[in-house]
Amino acid sequence: MKHFLYLNWQSARQALVKILRQPFGSLLTLLMLSIALALPLSLYLTVSSIQEWAGRLTATPQITLFMEQSAEEADLAAVSSTLTKHPRIQSYSFVGKKQALSDLEKRNGLPGLSDGLTDNPLPDAFVVTPKTLEPHELEMLQKELSGLPMVETAQFDARWAKRLYGMVEMGKQLTWFLGAALGIALVLVTHNAVRMQILARRDEIEVAKLIGAPDSFIRRPFMYHAMWQGLLAGLAAWGLTSWLVITANPAIHEFAQLYNEAVQLRGLSPVELLVVLAISALLAMLGARLASDHHLRQIQPR
Amino acid sequence: MQRMIQFDQVTKRYPGGNEALKNLSFTIDTGEMAFLAGHSGAGKSTLLKLVAGIERASSGSVIVSGQNLSKLRSSQIPYVRQHIGMVFQDHKLLFDRSVFDNVMLPLDIIGFDRRDAARRVRAALDKVGLLSKEKSMPIRLSGGEQQRLCIARAVVHRPSLLLADEPSANLDRAYALDIMELFKSFHQVGVTVVISAHDETLMEDYGRRIIRLKEGQFAA
Numbered sequence: 001m002k003h004f005l006y007l008n009w010q011s012a013r014q015a016l017v018k019i020l021r022q023p024f025g026s027l028l029t030l031l032m033l034s035i036a037l038a039l040p041l042s043l044y045l046t047v048s049s050i051q052e053w054a055g056r057l058t059a060t061p062q063i064t065l066f067m068e069q070s071a072e073e074a075d076l077a078a079v080s081s082t083l084t085k086h087p088r089i090q091s092y093s094f095v096g097k098k099q100a101l102s103d104l105e106k107r108n109g110l111p112g113l114s115d116g117l118t119d120n121p122l123p124d125a126f127v128v129t130p131k132t133l134e135p136h137e138l139e140m141l142q143k144e145l146s147g148l149p150m151v152e153t154a155q156f157d158a159r160w161a162k163r164l165y166g167m168v169e170m171g172k173q174l175t176w177f178l179g180a181a182l183g184i185a186l187v188l189v190t191h192n193a194v195r196m197q198i199l200a201r202r203d204e205i206e207v208a209k210l211i212g213a214p215d216s217f218i219r220r221p222f223m224y225h226a227m228w229q230g231l232l233a234g235l236a237a238w239g240l241t242s243w244l245v246i247t248a249n250p251a252i253h254e255f256a257q258l259y260n261e262a263v264q265l266r267g268l269s270p271v272e273l274l275v276v277l278a279i280s281a282l283l284a285m286l287g288a289r290l291a292s293d294h295h296l297r298q299i300q301p302r
Numbered sequence: 303m304q305r306m307i308q309f310d311q312v313t314k315r316y317p318g319g320n321e322a323l324k325n326l327s328f329t330i331d332t333g334e335m336a337f338l339a340g341h342s343g344a345g346k347s348t349l350l351k352l353v354a355g356i357e358r359a360s361s362g363s364v365i366v367s368g369q370n371l372s373k374l375r376s377s378q379i380p381y382v383r384q385h386i387g388m389v390f391q392d393h394k395l396l397f398d399r400s401v402f403d404n405v406m407l408p409l410d411i412i413g414f415d416r417r418d419a420a421r422r423v424r425a426a427l428d429k430v431g432l433l434s435k436e437k438s439m440p441i442r443l444s445g446g447e448q449q450r451l452c453i454a455r456a457v458v459h460r461p462s463l464l465l466a467d468e469p470s471a472n473l474d475r476a477y478a479l480d481i482m483e484l485f486k487s488f489h490q491v492g493v494t495v496v497i498s499a500h501d502e503t504l505m506e507d508y509g510r511r512i513i514r515l516k517e518g519q520f521a522a
Contacts, residue, residue: 207407212411212412214411301357
């Protein structure tokens with residue numbers, strides 16, 4: 001076991017030394033890999049920055065329940081207990097008709113407005129904060145709440161929230177699509193790189209096979225080569241996106257200021273960076289594995 | 303006496319219909335030293351390739367130190383080869399690495415401890431008289447030295463079976479005798495040795511069994 005680890009450590013080190021010794025040979029592959037990674041990453045960062053900003057903007061969409069004028073204390077208590085127990089409601093607040101009227105007076109600078117009215121025309125209201133942000137679910141909730149006894153209407157301005165949500169959703173889909181397509185490209189690029197290496201070292205592989213090397217022994221240096229390439233490409237892609245964030249942010253900030261908004265393109269978090277490195281290393285190793293499985297079989301003896 | 307190699311009605315047909323071995327049965331005991339004789343094309347190389355699992359028999363069974371090679375999966379064949387030392391007519395050396403590293407390769411494959419391995423490599427090089435050239439590149443060695451390097455690589459992991467395919471084919475007689483003496487010394491420490499050659503005069507001095515092949519069958 002100790003020896004097995006030692007052998008792997010040796011292969012890993014030798015593979016890295018080989019890459020560092022011929023930086024220009026590996027540079028082209030590395031560049032291709034890192035651009036393939038940087039594209040979906042930048043899109044991901046853009047979308048998640050927009051989402052972050054949108055989340056701050058809407059804070060949380062609220063549904064307002066207006067009660068009928070004839071609603072009594074008991075009806076209010078019934079609605080209030082339903083809202084308390086509802087699994088998809090995070091919180092709610094009650095705005096009574098008297099409070100609503102005094103708010104109106106204050107806000108519009110019309111003190112004494114209520115004195116002129118014989119009856120308070122404003123209804124009691126509940127302001128509900130749902131747990132979900134998803135438009136379809138919000139709509140369902142709105143319908144459900146408007147069906148409660150003595151509730152006149154449940155108001156919710158869904159249209160613009162829906163549009164924003166749709167856009168963010170589309171961006172997410174695009175990120176997934178680009179990520180998957182360029183992930184496949186990453187596998188293919190390493191596949192090709194390893195194929196070339198195997199063909200270049202044909203004699204060596206043949207001799208190793210003749211004197212009893214199992215496929216795992218022959219494959220090992222290629223796997224480590226791919227792993228390092230994946231990791232380096234991941235780091236380079238991180239560098240590219242960081243550069244994008246740093247150079248683009250002042251312009252974005254200036255543009256957003258025109259609309260009195262604070263929008264910022266964010267960089268990768270440490271956890272995200274680790275995930276990106278792991279994925280790119282794994283995809284590169286997958287490419288190496290596929291290439292070696294295919295091409296080692298073609299070298300005699302089998 | 304245990305059997306190292308056992309052929310039971312072995313036939314090897316290459317794609318295209320050429321029958322290299324025809325219904326061959328024989329055994330070689332553990333610790334024996336045997337010669338394979340015959341003209342080129344008689345089937346000597348094919349026979350050795352079957353023993354090493356480089357080729358598979360078309361029919362019949364090849365049993366090497368108790369393992370029926372026809373029944374092994376191809377992923378298990380490498381582990382059989384790790385117990386065999388092979389000397390090739392064309393040496394099959396790696397020219398991008400030193401003499402020392404060439405001999406190190408089999409130990410790397412088996413997963414030998416690095417420090418013990420270096421000692422083993424030097425012992426093997428000493429045995430074939432190349433210790434002073436351990437840092438040289440194989441391309442700078444003479445033909446005879448390259449053959450001896452190939453032998454050092456074949457024995458460094460102390461295999462129980464040593465196969466040599468025409469080891470002295472391209473060497474002058476003095477060199478060839480040298481190499482035969484080397485094989486004899488391995489045989490004396492218990493290694494089973496099978497050597498093929500087309501020049502029988504070299505074998506006859508040793509008084510060992512000679513398996514004569516002609517067109518894939520035993521010659522009369």
